[in-house]
Amino acid sequence: xxxxxxxxxxxxLIAFAVLPNFLKSYGVYLMTLFCVxxxxxxxxxxxxGYAGQMSLGQAAFLGIGAYQAAIFLKLGWPIFIVLPVAGxxxxxxxxxxxxxxxxxxxxxxxxxxxxxxxxxxxxxxNEEKVTxxxxxxxxxxxxxxxxxxxxxxLPFFYFTFLSVVVLALFLWWLLRxxxxxxxxxLRDNPMRATSLGINITAYTLLAFAIGAACAGVGGVYxxxxxxxxxxxxxxxxxxLTMLLAVIVGGSGRFFGPVLGTIIVxxxxxxxxxxxxxxxxxxxxxxxxxxxxLPGGLLSIPERLRWKGAAK
Amino acid sequence: MGDLIQLIVSGIATGAIYALAALGFTLLWQAxxxxxxxxxxxxxxxxxxxxxxxxxxxPLWLAFLLACVAAMLVLGIGFKWVIVDPLIRHGVIPLVxxxxxxxxxxxxxxxxxxxxxxxxxxxxxxxxxxxxxxVNISYADIGTLVVAGFVVIxxxxxxNRTVTGRxxxxxxxxxxxxxxxxxxxxxxxxxxxxxxxxxxAVAALLVTPTYLAKFDMGDAIGQKAFFAAxxxxxxxxxxxxxxxxxxxxxxxxxxxxxxxxxxxxxALILFLVVIVFRPEGLLGRAEExxx
Numbered sequence: 001x002x003x004x005x006x007x008x009x010x011x012x013l014i015a016f017a018v019l020p021n022f023l024k025s026y027g028v029y030l031m032t033l034f035c036v037x038x039x040x041x042x043x044x045x046x047x048x049g050y051a052g053q054m055s056l057g058q059a060a061f062l063g064i065g066a067y068q069a070a071i072f073l074k075l076g077w078p079i080f081i082v083l084p085v086a087g088x089x090x091x092x093x094x095x096x097x098x099x100x101x102x103x104x105x106x107x108x109x110x111x112x113x114x115x116x117x118x119x120x121x122x123x124x125x126n127e128e129k130v131t132x133x134x135x136x137x138x139x140x141x142x143x144x145x146x147x148x149x150x151x152x153x154l155p156f157f158y159f160t161f162l163s164v165v166v167l168a169l170f171l172w173w174l175l176r177x178x179x180x181x182x183x184x185x186l187r188d189n190p191m192r193a194t195s196l197g198i199n200i201t202a203y204t205l206l207a208f209a210i211g212a213a214c215a216g217v218g219g220v221y222x223x224x225x226x227x228x229x230x231x232x233x234x235x236x237x238x239x240l241t242m243l244l245a246v247i248v249g250g251s252g253r254f255f256g257p258v259l260g261t262i263i264v265x266x267x268x269x270x271x272x273x274x275x276x277x278x279x280x281x282x283x284x285x286x287x288x289x290x291x292x293l294p295g296g297l298l299s300i301p302e303r304l305r306w307k308g309a310a311k
Numbered sequence: 312m313g314d315l316i317q318l319i320v321s322g323i324a325t326g327a328i329y330a331l332a333a334l335g336f337t338l339l340w341q342a343x344x345x346x347x348x349x350x351x352x353x354x355x356x357x358x359x360x361x362x363x364x365x366x367x368x369x370p371l372w373l374a375f376l377l378a379c380v381a382a383m384l385v386l387g388i389g390f391k392w393v394i395v396d397p398l399i400r401h402g403v404i405p406l407v408x409x410x411x412x413x414x415x416x417x418x419x420x421x422x423x424x425x426x427x428x429x430x431x432x433x434x435x436x437x438x439x440x441x442x443x444x445x446v447n448i449s450y451a452d453i454g455t456l457v458v459a460g461f462v463v464i465x466x467x468x469x470x471n472r473t474v475t476g477r478x479x480x481x482x483x484x485x486x487x488x489x490x491x492x493x494x495x496x497x498x499x500x501x502x503x504x505x506x507x508x509x510x511x512a513v514a515a516l517l518v519t520p521t522y523l524a525k526f527d528m529g530d531a532i533g534q535k536a537f538f539a540a541x542x543x544x545x546x547x548x549x550x551x552x553x554x555x556x557x558x559x560x561x562x563x564x565x566x567x568x569x570x571x572x573x574x575x576x577x578a579l580i581l582f583l584v585v586i587v588f589r590p591e592g593l594l595g596r597a598e599e600x601x602x
Contacts, residue, residue: 052404054404054407100583100586100587101586103586103590107346107403107404107407108541108586108590110407111537111538111541111582112579112582112583112586114534114537115534115538115576115578115579115582115583116579118534118575118576118579119576119579119580122572122573122575122576125572126570126572126573236530237415240411240415243408243411244408244411244412244415247408275423276419276422276423276427277419277420277423277424278419279415279416279418279419279423280415280416280419280420280422280423280424281416282412282415282416282419283412283413283414283415283416283417283418283419283420284412284413284416284420285412286408286409286411286412286415286416287394287409287412287413287416289412290398290401290405290406290408290409290412291394291397291398291409294398294401294405
């Protein structure tokens with residue numbers, strides 16, 4: 001990464017950190033929500049962009065993290081225990097779900113995760129004793145950090161923001177490690193990667209499980225942010241939106257999820273006047289994007305450069 | 312005992328509808344390598360087209376025929392020209408994403424532009440039921456079975472007994488060899504898209520009286536179609552039939568004997584069991600991967 005890009009990144013981070021001070025409480029809420037979804041979508045990019053597998057169940061993992069956080073936070077567990085537990089539970093569920101699906105190719109993971117999401121949604125809606133059914137779980141307390149309360153909108157925003165930065169740094173490190181570079185090899189040429197001794201199934205499975213864990217961790221922040229959870233935000237259609245966020249931003253590009261999350265989380269708020277038409281336009285825009293720009297929006301600069309060079 | 316037989320019969324009838332959608336899905340995959348995630352919307356749109364033609368004064372049979380023609384034009388030819396042809400060279404994933412986007416786009420357009428409500432839909436069969444011993448079977452279930460059975464058998468006869476049908480199978484099995492033999496591959500692929508559109512329209516006619524016409528009615532039927540296709544075996548048309556019927560029957564049994572709340576989960580569990588023990592599907596053949 002060169003100097004100007006590093007400078008731009010730092011400037012963007014500072015701007016993002018300062019901005020909520022000038023916003024009303026709903027604005028701060030939205031920016032926090034943006035960070036929450038960004039965690040899940042960063043994780044999904046690992047599965048989709050780097051391991052080349054389709055996952056249609058990210059909202060289920062977000063939901064598992066959120067419900068579990070809701071239950072444990074209400075029991076008074078500290079956030080430092082709830083967070084890793086959510087991550088580990090989703091990691092393990094990811095392994096169990098991914099194993100049968102990834103043994104066979106043909107994008108079976110897409111179908112397995114789709115079905116899994118439907119099943120998780122049914123459990124959330126029907127197991128009233130644990131999940132509160134359609135009434136959900138209200139009154140989830142905000143956690144505190146070393147005795148410092150995160151009740152306020154701003155302190156909680158900074159906590160979430162710092163967490164997403166830490167998560168991004170972790171993923172950055174992961175993808176730069178030899179272990180992470182194997183991912184790219186897998187996606188670009190699975191046959192060749194196998195012949196070089198990379199175990200496709202193991203790597204893809206791990207990528208998927210880590211992506212699931214990211215969503216689980218995001219779910220904890222979701223529960224603590226909204227303080228009320230019900231099944232609706234974890235419906236299969238939310239998974240679909242997250243998958244499209246990865247693709248629209250530019251799958252397999254580190255900052256693709258950031259752009260994608262802006263488009264699916266923040267943009268609909270600005271375009272409130274469009275109401276239901278927003279999704280209609282979004283759906284057809286995805287089709288158009290696939291036809292003309294399959295690499296996603298972040299591939300535009302490359303496309304332009306490539307066209308310039310061709311002249 | 313009477314309950315059990317009743318559940319199985321109505322399960323087979325529902326399963327036959329899933330099988331129709333799954334069959335089109337499988338045919339598209341075989342002939343063109345297309346995984347169509349908007350298959351459910353391909354059933355939803357003809358349902359609304361039929362309602363539209365009825366509102367314009369056509370009787371049900373005419374409305375259905377007109378909807379078939381419209382489906383062939385829009386969901387067959389239109390879908391192929393506008394979305395599949397430009398995308399197929401990029402590989403499977405961009406096409407899958409495009410059909411996912413298409414699914415959202417079609418659903419949301421209908422919801423925003425027309426209605427978010429469920430609309431009643433006329434049944435093509437008489438109401439009521441008949442009884443043999445203590446078993447009650449509705450005329451609608453029998454009608455569904457007869458129509459679906461007729462469509463499936465004619466399709467099988469077409470694919471196996473006619474020159475065009477056999478050419479289509481050749482294209483599905485080995486595109487290059489088919490080309491060498493002088494088969495017009497493009498035309499055969501186009502036929503597949505047309506057949507898929509008609510199958511979706513028939514599924515719409517049969518399923519909508521119970522599901523009601525709603526913008527998101529395609530979600531459930533689309534999912535059942537994917538799972539039916541995989542359970543039965545992605546590369547076998549008979550597999551889609553078996554998968555559809557299996558899901559339909561088991562859903563009914565689980566809904567009655569276990570819990571109606573978890574009926575929708577049946578397809579997933581069956582799918583996971585099948586890919587663990589027989590990844591190529593119940594009737595499928597294992598495929599070798601090309602380097």
